[in-house]
Amino acid sequence: MSRYEENLWVITRDNLIALMEVFIKTREVIAPVRGHGGEVIFYPIENIEDVAWDWQYVNAVLPPKRFFLPQTEVMFEYKYDNGFKITPRYDDQVRMIFGIRPCDVNALIFLDRFFGGGSLSKESSDEEPLFPDSHYIRRRANTFIIAFGCHQPGENCFCVCCDAGPFLEEDYDLQLTSMKGDYAVEVGSARGLKIIYGNERLFREASSGELEELGRIKEEAVKKFGDTCAYMSKAIRKVTQAKVDDCVWEKLGERCLDCGGCSYVCPTCCCYSVADIPLSDKTGIRTRIWDSCAFAGFTRIAGGEILRSDKKDRLKRRFFHKLSYQYIQKNKRHGCVGCGRCVTTCLADINMPLVVETIRRQEAIVKASAIPGA
Amino acid sequence: MKDVYFPDIAVIDNIRNETGDVKTFTMRFKNPKVQNDLTYRSGQFFEASIFGVGEMPISITSTPSRKGFFELSVKNVGLVSGALHSMPPGTEVGIRGPFGNGFPYEKVFGRELLFVGGGIGLAPLRSLINNVLDNRDNFGKVTILYGSRTPGELVFKDEFKVWQDQPDVNMLVTVDRGDEKWSGNVGVVTTLFPKAGIESENTVAFVCGPPVMIPFVIKDLLNLGFTEDTIISTLERHMKCGVGKCGHCCIGHKYVCVDGPVFSYREMKAMTE
Numbered sequence: 001m002s003r004y005e006e007n008l009w010v011i012t013r014d015n016l017i018a019l020m021e022v023f024i025k026t027r028e029v030i031a032p033v034r035g036h037g038g039e040v041i042f043y044p045i046e047n048i049e050d051v052a053w054d055w056q057y058v059n060a061v062l063p064p065k066r067f068f069l070p071q072t073e074v075m076f077e078y079k080y081d082n083g084f085k086i087t088p089r090y091d092d093q094v095r096m097i098f099g100i101r102p103c104d105v106n107a108l109i110f111l112d113r114f115f116g117g118g119s120l121s122k123e124s125s126d127e128e129p130l131f132p133d134s135h136y137i138r139r140r141a142n143t144f145i146i147a148f149g150c151h152q153p154g155e156n157c158f159c160v161c162c163d164a165g166p167f168l169e170e171d172y173d174l175q176l177t178s179m180k181g182d183y184a185v186e187v188g189s190a191r192g193l194k195i196i197y198g199n200e201r202l203f204r205e206a207s208s209g210e211l212e213e214l215g216r217i218k219e220e221a222v223k224k225f226g227d228t229c230a231y232m233s234k235a236i237r238k239v240t241q242a243k244v245d246d247c248v249w250e251k252l253g254e255r256c257l258d259c260g261g262c263s264y265v266c267p268t269c270c271c272y273s274v275a276d277i278p279l280s281d282k283t284g285i286r287t288r289i290w291d292s293c294a295f296a297g298f299t300r301i302a303g304g305e306i307l308r309s310d311k312k313d314r315l316k317r318r319f320f321h322k323l324s325y326q327y328i329q330k331n332k333r334h335g336c337v338g339c340g341r342c343v344t345t346c347l348a349d350i351n352m353p354l355v356v357e358t359i360r361r362q363e364a365i366v367k368a369s370a371i372p373g374a
Numbered sequence: 375m376k377d378v379y380f381p382d383i384a385v386i387d388n389i390r391n392e393t394g395d396v397k398t399f400t401m402r403f404k405n406p407k408v409q410n411d412l413t414y415r416s417g418q419f420f421e422a423s424i425f426g427v428g429e430m431p432i433s434i435t436s437t438p439s440r441k442g443f444f445e446l447s448v449k450n451v452g453l454v455s456g457a458l459h460s461m462p463p464g465t466e467v468g469i470r471g472p473f474g475n476g477f478p479y480e481k482v483f484g485r486e487l488l489f490v491g492g493g494i495g496l497a498p499l500r501s502l503i504n505n506v507l508d509n510r511d512n513f514g515k516v517t518i519l520y521g522s523r524t525p526g527e528l529v530f531k532d533e534f535k536v537w538q539d540q541p542d543v544n545m546l547v548t549v550d551r552g553d554e555k556w557s558g559n560v561g562v563v564t565t566l567f568p569k570a571g572i573e574s575e576n577t578v579a580f581v582c583g584p585p586v587m588i589p590f591v592i593k594d595l596l597n598l599g600f601t602e603d604t605i606i607s608t609l610e611r612h613m614k615c616g617v618g619k620c621g622h623c624c625i626g627h628k629y630v631c632v633d634g635p636v637f638s639y640r641e642m643k644a645m646t647e
Contacts (some may be wrong), residue, residue: 075379078425083404084383084466120618120632130632131617134375242646271621274614278426286379286429291621298622301612302430302451305585313647317624326627 005193008206008214009185015202016176016183020048020098022199027094027144030067032060042067042097051099055178058154059339063104063267064097068111068139072289075135075274080282089285090135096144102165102175103157103339105147107267109171110331112140114270119330144191149177151217153225156340158353161230164337166221177214184214232323235356236334240325244359246312251371252355253311255348260292262318262350265341271298293318319355378617381423381468382408387443389463392529395450396494397459398435402443404466414438415476416501417608417636421616422446422458423468430454431613431631434472435497437504447497447529473616474635477502477606482578486514490591492563492583493522496529498608499582507540517570518545521563521587525549525556546570563587564594574599581607592639602640609635609642 011019023029024045031051033043040057042064043050074089113119115136117129150157150166159165168175173192176183184206187193196203206214238244263269273291278284291298294314299307308314321327322335342351358371365371388400403409414434423429430452436445450459458467479502487506491499506513518537522528528547538545546566548559559566563583579600581591588607595605611623613631623630625645628637637645 078468080425084425084468086381086383086468088377088380115619117618120629131378131619132375133617133619134377135379137375270619272614272619273622274429274620276423276426276428284426286423286425288379288620293621299612301610302449302455307611308647317647320626321624324627330627 004189005187007187008211009187009196009203010179010182010206010210011176011185011203012182017048019195019199019202020051023096023098024048027096029096029098030064031098032057042100058150058152058157059101059104059341061341061344062265063107063339063341064100065104065107065111065267065270067095067097067143068108068136069115069270069272069290072287073135075286075288077285078283090138092138092142094142095139096146098146099148100145101150101339102147102168103159103162103337104267105145105168105172106159106162106164106333106337107339108140108145110268110333110335110337111136111270113331115140119332144195145173147172147175149175149218149221151178151221151224153221154340156343156351157225157338158230158340159338160222160225161232161353162336162338163333164339166225167218177217179210179213179217184210184217230338230353230356231360232334232336232356235319235359236323236325236328238359238362239320239323244316245362246316248358248362248365248371249312249316252315252350252358253313256294256311256315256350257348258294258296258311259347260294261345261347262342263292263294264290265345267337267339267341268322268335293321315350322352323356379470379615381421381429381470383466384444384469386461386463386465386467389461392447392531393527395459396447396527396529397450398445398447398530399458400436400443400445401467401469403469409442412444414444414472416479416505417477417498418472418474419613419616419635420444420446420469420471421473421613422448422454423470424454424457424461425468427457428454429468429470429614431473431616433498433501433608433635435500437501437508439505439508447494447500449494471616473613473631475633477580477636478578479505483512484514484576486573486577487516488572488577488579489516489518489520490563490579490581490583490595491518491520492587493527494529495583495587496520497582499580500530500533502580503537507537507543510540510542514542514576516540516543517572518543519548519563519566519570520545521548521550521561521566521583523550525553525558544570562590564590567594567598572598574601574604578604578606581605585610602643603638605639606636607639607642609637611635 031045032040033050034052035041040060042060076088079085115133117132120130172188175186271291272288336352383404384401390398419431419433432446435447448455489499552560611630613623614620616631618629618632
């Protein structure tokens with residue numbers, strides 16, 4: 001465990017509410033709230049009562065990725081007035097994400113390296129990052145992270161197989177874990193510690209008994225995953241060595257509906273398209289918009305040719321990007337955090353655990369000519 | 375921190391019709407400091423914007439050895455290229471870049487160079503050809519083999535004679551189908567290989583053209599004794615960001631916009647969709 005500060009703190013539920021009320025006044029607070037249909041989503045809150053405190057769910061339907069990479073993001077405005085004037089548009093809103101789960105925080109760490117340009121620097125990681133993305137970086141720097149560790153895995157969760165949960169070991173500001181009606185508070189950063197010292201009366205130091213209790217909670221939580229196991233390493237090896245039989249992708253491709261849902265719900269998927277939107281004859285905006293490698297048009301080139309026109313090639317591409325060692329080297333981890341959202345979302349039952357299992361058992365599956373699911 | 379998505383404004387100074395659907399745009403950055411500071415490598419590309427329409431990646435066809443301007447040759451095939459084609463001189467466009475790795479230049483000092491181009495594929499090669507000819511002493515014999523479908527589709531025709539007249543340059547042109555006025559070679563570009571007397575020893579081949587041309591050219595070059603490392607080509611993808619972020623140009627774990635667009639045949643062979 002590498003907490004920023006070894007001390008463990010405890011905050012009561014009432015004090016946590018008091019603390020959050022202060023934050024709501026000073027920044028935009030994003031938290032899990034119940035939508036009209038009862039689903040849980042990350043949304044800016046105005047009242048602390050809006051938070052879906054019941055925790056009768058494990059995670060929000062969508063990851064909080066849109067607060068760092070909005071579905072449609074304005075990059076700049078242009079205006080013609082005896083020549084073009086371009087004004088970049090940055091989002092410098094100070095934010096806090098409250099109740100984010102460890103898998104989603106790990107996805108942010110993945111995106112930090114990617115948008116920071118670290119994943120492009122060649123060979124050694126000390127090399128200068130290439131083309132850092134100022135839009136992402138500014139948002140991320142202005143966002144404080146209060147993570148909630150997971151006592152109980154959700155139906156489709158497999159973070160334990162992806163080294164992405166159910167608790168964070170680093171790279172958070174504060175990590176809260178529900179403990180006997182109060183919350184254990186771990187400090188993961190300097191700005192996390194600043195919050196503790198700035199509101200000292202709301203926190204107390206944990207007793208040695210509580211410290212042990214937190215350790216027990218964490219052990220128990222991992223055990224609750226039971227037999228859940230996605231054998232990532234074998235899939236990684238086979239994808240890396242191009243040893244996955246093409247008929248695996250063909251069979252999966254036959255049932256893919258091209259909806260792109262996998263990419264939209266994935267906390268690490270971040271491919272985008274670029275579009276200009278004129279607002280008048282002389283003004284307009286440039287936007288970037290979430291895109292998906294599942295779409296045929298994703299590889300369209302000038303003249304109309306589509307380079308990955310077969311669904312099998314697109315699926316192969318998606319899982320190569322998520323799993324290959326070539327990408328692990330660039331990104332310092334594989335591209336799945338085990339949040340399970342693709343399992344929940346894909347109407348055709350094409351998801352990470354299933355693909356990993358299919359690759360692992362491909363000989364048998366290819367012979368039987370049947371892939372489980374759908 | 376520099377915003378890698380923020381374009382600089384450039385002005386179209388001159389437009390030259392190359393063919394029915396290819397125009398060469400001579401541009402310069404509106405801000406003289408940006409123009410003066412511009413450095414690029416042959417084989418790199420710009421992201422060119424027509425505000426309100428969009429942005430497209432275009433290889434730079436001018437040579438970095440000639441300062442004060444830059445040139446983009448654009449075929450009218452899509453939304454943004456179509457919009458650019460309708461613009462008169464004086465129009466302002468957005469330019470980001472240069473991006474990409476560019477051709478190996480210093481690395482081929484002292485070598486003999488073979489350029490094989492097809493159609494608009496001559497555009498990126500033209501940058502390197504002029505760069506080589508402007509620094510003639512650094513390179514050995516230069517052979518330029520160029521083909522297009524019809525005489526009307528040959529680009530940079532005005533420059534053919536300039537190139538041919540340079541010492542130690544051999545340029546041959548062919549078309550797939552001639553017309554009444556055409557008295558030159560007829561046949562695909564590989565039919566020029568025997569006529570040009572190509573020797574693979576100490577030679578590096580640069581190949582750019584339509585996807586249908588590339589495999590035939592590479593096959594013949596390998597037969598002539600070129601190695602997988604001495605055949606250099608470029609890949610075409612719709613690079614929307616140019617900075618390795620949008621994901622559109624990935625092949626395997628390579629970003630064509632950052633790791634390419636220039637690759638050796640050895641590198642290209644190892645790639646899988």
